[in-house]
Amino acid sequence: MQADTQPLLSVRDLVIEFTTENGVVRAADGISFDVHENETLGIVGESGCGKTVTGLSILGLIPSPPGRVAGGSIRFMGRELVGLPDSEMRNIRGRDISMIFQEPMTALNPVFTVGNQMTDVLRRHRGLTRRQARDAAIEMLAKVGIPVPAKRIDEYPHQLSGGMRQRVMIAMALSCDPKLLIADEPTTALDVTTQAQVLEQIAGLQSEFKMAVVLITHDLGIVAETCRRAIVMYCGRIVENAAIERLFEAPRHPYAKGLLESIPRLRRERLDELPIIPGRVPNLLHLPPGCRFAARCPRADALCREQSPALVPAGPHGDFIACHHPHPGQQAEPAA
């Protein structure tokens, strides 16, 4: 961990459980990471690996029941969020921490206008009058590149295109000048051109608003383009946490390596499954006792099957890895 600055968000040993008809499932198990101001952190993994619940848990949005935060801590600007009463949590949501979601089609309330939904947020968190809130919302819409915002503001979500809706989401998320933005698959549902535009938008706004971003995605390409650091998750656990250049040049965890290799050289190919890594993701209900990746890992041995590897620091730059037999890191590592 970087010791020089106090992290904006600090997650330690986070455990999230879901009660299902067939038993309790740990969707996230022992998650720890930091996010610093102005930093963009990527969380990568296949669907179901726990990345989305991790994002939701920061805002206390785990659907409960059946889910709950079973352990660990989430500190934001030094303040513990786990166990914070909902009334206080509501003051943080949308003001200090914002979140945007994957499905712009359904993430907005279809029966109210865009403006109505935006001004609600502005009036609540920034105490603006109706008039002021409307002006601020129009301004925000302009900022995210929506043409004729004064007209669009009175439209309903179904009247906007997908890209436009996601921009509205971004405008809404940034309207209260948050310190942290959690973006959960913000571009997955968009077509390729729009994806690029929206990502640029986020990047541009990040520097303008000076906020940290947690980008949750299964698309390594996006991570490579936008993040400084990324966490790779598998089956509810972090397997590797590394700066982006090291992760891409020399991934150490076999899963991360497999993941990277599965990307064709011409990226931007969408990969919801990883046909190149053999085997199947284990059922969260019936996890193996050892490393969760062991069954699919070319390097696995008896130790891997019996003992679960801990997430330990790797190297001097604040990287972490959870593997008994990691690939070697970059050979010549210049001192920072």
Added chain:
Amino acid sequence: MSARLPRAAPAPSVLALLAIGLSIGGCGGTGDDKDTPPRTPGSRGPAGLKVYRHAMDQAPTSLDPVQAANVYANFVVLNAYDTLFAYKYLARPFELKTNLAADWPEISADGLTYTIRIKPGVRFIDDPAFADGVGREVVAEDFVYSIKRHFDPKTRPQGAWLWINRIVGLDEWKAAGSDYAAEIAGLRALDTHTIRIQLTKPYPQLLFTLAMGFSAVVPREAVAYHGREFAVHPVGSGPFRLTSYDTSQVVFERNPRFRPEPVDIAFEGYDEAQHGFSGVAAIDGRSPPFLDRLEISFIAESSARWSSFTKGDEVQYTSIPNEHVDEVLATKQPVTLKPAFAEKYHFFAGVEAGFIFNAFNMDFPEFGYNDDPERERRNKALRCAINKAYSWEQRNESFYMGLGNIFPGIIVPVSPEFDPGLSRDSVTRDVAGARKLLADNGWTPENLPPLVYGANSSVSSRLIFEQFRAWMKEIGYPREKIILKRFATFGDISRAWKQSQLPYVSKGWGLDFPDAENTLQLFYGPNSSPGSNDANYRDPEYDRLYELSSTMLPSPERTAIYQRMNRMLIDDCVANTGLARTRIYLWHKNVIAIPDREIIGGFFLRYVDIVDASTGTVKGGAR
């Protein structure tokens, strides 16, 4: 029979004077409160109004006298309208008295011409139908008009059978198109207050028909004004006027202009030993009606009726539903109440003026007349066997709490011509005899004809059928040959009867007047389907006797003929009869009445009075 209406009682009693004083005080300035319902128990309205709440098990469908065919309609109609004659309140057997008629009719020696004077000064209630909305005087022409309506198909009349082929020119009048402007020779108003009826043949029951709701006097203007709605807007000269009417309740208020006619309680048949308990003597000398408001609720479910009655203030009268008989009665012979009920309620037990019976439809060759005389003979044996297997005792026990009166033949117990000494063999169950009869006549389970049993959709009809089927099984009638045919409505089963579609008829008959002619006509050949002879019994000797007796005045000779006809029916096994139910009426002790509705119908309601709850005395009324 007394030929004159008694004069008014000489002087009001002290009690009545007191009552007048009280009622003036009680009614002062409360005119506007008439529509507010009294909520206090004991039926004293807040404004001191006298309210009586009666209950019946069914609603009348129409209040037009020409449609007053059933007991319910007749019951209600008699309160809004006047009939020429009526029955005495308490006299049993029933006795006629004059009502709108001023006196008994003058009857010509040949019994064909009746001249009837009606009371002068009687007025219809106020109604917008009249000029200025003020009720005009009732005149003789109104009566003529009212009877004519039964012969005008447009009014949908139901009572024409009482006068058809009886009155000179009436049937021809109908055939000519029912033109009210046309005169009828046999039915005329001689002047404003004199009616002349000319009969084609003697009709000893004529005066009875003039006491029925069918003959009630209606004003022509009101029929013209209200059109079909006249059926729900009665405009009469009776003791009450209608305030509201729907399928759940009819509400009347007193007709303030009803003619004062003080009651002579002795003339009405009062007998201290029999009626003293009820306090009806208190109405002596006072002029009805005594009630300010009369409510009649129509409550089909007997349990609901009973609950309403026992709760206190909802209805003040009920007949005892079967399922409560054991709970209420201490003894059945004679009827007495258990103390808890005797303390709260008065009761009256009487035999219904009517009966229930079964009859074979003689037009079915399987059971009745057959071209093959041998088969016809065997059919008679079959009918007799089925009748023998029938258990009136069990039916009485199951459905009438053992209170019904089982009697042989079709002359019912309330008829003056009833013969208590008649052999009860025909109503006594004899399974062995029935089996023997079948065997002797070559009937076997294989050759017995299927018997289709018509029933309406009610639960008790179904149970009556199941009981019948079980009895028949005991004489070897196979279960699958007793077939239930259900009819959803009374109209549908009536149609099956009238169209002669059922081999076995199971029905009830209510007496229209206290004369056995009314039940004997049920087997008169010319009355065959669609007439009232559902059995389609056609016996020349029976028909001859019926015709002979029909013009005779009551006499021992006529009674002998009636009883001969009765025995013919028993011997032919054409009918399986019968049972007359015992009605037990209960009413709250603050109601002064003998509410027996048989024959007399709703006519008694004008004599009902209410005890003042605070003083225990009777007040109001005689003004």
Added chain:
Amino acid sequence: MEILQYTVRKLISGIPLVLGVTLISFLLMVYFGPDKTYELLGKNPTAQEIAEVRTQLGYDQPFLVRYVDYLRELVTLEFGNSDSTGEDVASLLARTIPISLALTGPGFVLGNLLGVLLALFAAFYRSTWVDKAIMASAVVGMSISFLIVIIAFQIIFASSYGLGWFPVRGWSVHSFGDYLSYVAVPTMAMVFVALGYNTRFYRSVLVEEMTRDHVRTARAFGVPPAKLFYKNILKNSMIPIITRVVFSIPLVIISGSLLIESYFGIPGVGKITYDAIISGDQPVLKAVVGLTAILFVLAQLLTDILYRAVDPRISLK
């Protein structure tokens, strides 16, 4: 003006429905219905009298003539007088419909409101014992026959064998107090019976809406629960709710609660109509059937307009 045009168009497109409902009902209830002749005859009728009554009732006319006559009556709204009582059909309906509305209204409203309330609890405490208890009770409630409930409630609340708090039956309403006392037991019975179904229905609607993405979005922006409920759940649930409620209205108006009215002896339109069916009272049937069809067309129109009001995605095409 758009609404007006739409209304007219919608009403015109409702004509086939009106024709269908009237045709089928006419065929069943009037043409093949009970024969009223023998109820209108005296005790000892002659064949001529039978023929006269049949002519009066129009039974001697061919089907088509009678149906076309009916359509003419429908257009002019002149149904004539009841064949049973002779009362003018319009005044008959004017007398009975308000009674049915007053009778079924409270039960309908309460049944739905309580249903929503219980459903909210159940949905809010989804998968907890609260939810399970509510939903189990709903199934129990759904499994008890209306008839049994009516009989039991009448004994318990109205009879002298039970608490005796309310009138056993009838409808003698002159003041608001009267009204409350007469409507109480029927209302309780209706609520009891409807509650199970309503709670299940509303719970499934609410749960569906509560798990929508935009609800999560709203929570992520700190929207407090009350506002969340109103803006994100309730308004979005309105379409199924409106459908259910509005399409119940014609039934509430027309059939009232037939069973309640029969059992409690209340002279509402349900009882009148039922009596008309069993006695073959054609004018009343014709009017009621026509009214039903028209009410359904109006209900369709109303739902469409209400849909438009609550959901901008739906336009009046």
Added chain:
Amino acid sequence: MSAVAIPAVRRESLWSKAAWKLARDRTGMIALAFVLLYMLVAVGVTAGWWAADWSEVRGGKWEAMSAAHWFGTNLIGQDIFARAVYSTKTAFEVGLVVAVLATVIGAALGAVAGFFNGSWIDEVLLWLMGVLDSIPFYLFVAAIVFAMQDNPYAMHIAMISTFWTSVGRLIRGEVIKLRGLEYVEAAHAISVPEFVIIIRHILPNTTHILLVQATIMFVSAIKSEVILSFLGLGVKDGMSWGLMIAESSQEVMAGFFNNFLAASVLMFGLVMAFNMFSDALQDALDPRKVG
């Protein structure tokens, strides 16, 4: 013909998963056991193993419970227990006839409407459903029963003709959805006749909906029968719980509860068990909940 194979696989997995889920649903299985028990009783009545004497008059009026008459006797001395047991058969007969026929008719007409979505056939069927739904249920049933007086199945026909519309609408919607799927289009492309497409490819994929609807209608039919019998519109010959309750509605006021209790408890048990079984089935077959 991979076009045929795909739905088969899909179906199997749905059914096997559902069966597995259902088997693990304890309440559902208990409910099913109850339903089967009732069904056994009904089969026994049909076969004449018991309650054959339901219409015999064997005792006195309103006898109390005894060894000879477990639930006492009714007004005319018939054994109430035998009548209540016999009524189980009536309930199953009404429930099954109505549920099966209404489902079949609803499925057939709904599938036709959905398949010809947009054509006049669809319009006519939609119109018919709209019309049938617009006539108040009890009045409609009453009308049919009166119109078909002599027919012992008048009540069944009445219920079927109103119940099928809800199935019809559901299936129509489902078919419209399924019709857009590739395998159906493929079948269309190789000119398989339309009715073959409906019967072989589309309807099998709606069976889970049909099964659930059938259980719901079974319960509705039993409950409606009670009310119709009370109103005098129900079972023509034979015995049913509705008739028993109608018999009892006056008796309970006299303190004789045997008829009322026997019929209402037995009926409640069956309806409750069936409701719960129906719920379990619905849960098991709900694709959103599978897995």
